Amino acid sequence: MTKAFNTEDLIAAAKSIIKDEKCPNCKDLACPGWETMPSSFNQDQLNLIGTLKSENEESWNEYHPKNTQIWSADAPIAPNFHPYNKCDVYQCQNCTQMYLRYTEYGGYYVDQRIRLVTPELIDGAINA
């Protein structure tokens, strides 16, 4: 059973990240916003540590109080909103860097997406 993370859990875990820019696994994933999983990224180095999925999982509302959009590098990481409410939380074994991942299901494609967890961007706003 994967541990369910709420906003406070995510913030607490993110505060334990040790930044190591020399991690050979993570150096190819420099983008702090969402991106399609790069084929060069070694997913074997990622440990599943929790999930943000909740009873809220079906909501498609996004949270952008400062006119960001889903791909913005400075968009809030708001666990109660799409797509964070569909994410699992992963951590690099090598350097402790944390990532969120979810799968986007389009009409004719499946897109694995990944975003670096930036602690300052985590926002516990309520999806009412």
Ligand SMILES: [Zn+2]
């Ligand atoms: Zn790493």
